[in-house]
Amino acid sequence: MIRSLWTILTTVALVNALALGGFVGWLISSHRLNTERLERVRAMLAETIEEEQARLAKEEQERQAAQLAAKQAEEQRKSPVAAVGRLQLAAEVSELVQENLERARKEQEALKRALAIERTALENERAKFLAEKNAFEAMRQQIKAAESDAQFKKTIRLYESIKPAQAKDMLLALLNQGNTTQVVAYLNAMSPRAAANILKQLKDDPALAADLLERLRSFGLDPKLADGP
Known part of the structure; x- marks a missing residue:
């Protein structure tokens, strides 16, 4: 009887499994x-x-x-508080932009002032240079006119004819009177040998001798010192 019951249950389970499998297959x-x-x-x-x-x-x-x-x-x-916050933020941003623009404007103005000062200084230097140049040219013209003067030539011959020590004393007297340009003009018009002998007498004052030599160079003459009279 138990075997018959087991057979029935097995058969029912197998039929259900086949039916389920068929249903799944159909799906x-x-x-x-x-x-x-x-x-x-x-x-x-x-x-x-x-x-x-x-x-x-x-x-x-x-x-x-x-x-x-x-x-x-x-x-x-959408609340008014949020709108106020957005307006405040926009105002702060606008203020920051204005501050940056103002700072840039001030920096630009400062740069313009610096350039104007520099340009004025350059113009002043140029005007000073032109004034000195004109004064130098005027002095050269005066010296040129003096060198062509008969009295000037006579004075040069006198300096060249006397002893160098005596000529030195006479030129020092002119220097003490502030006539430096006249002294340089005399030395420039002399023969190089005569001028060199006079400058040798300034061995006790080498600074003065060097200054006179430098001034002579501005006349376009670099005197060569010679030995003896």
């Missing part, structure tokens, strides 16, 4: 079931009804909380 062949749908069914059946209800309730709470937060954010954006 697949009729494109009503695929791997993705089968996975969704498995996931759904893996969760109990109580767990599903708890999950759905939690998701609903989260959705409502998100909606409430979005609504509050929108209300805050």
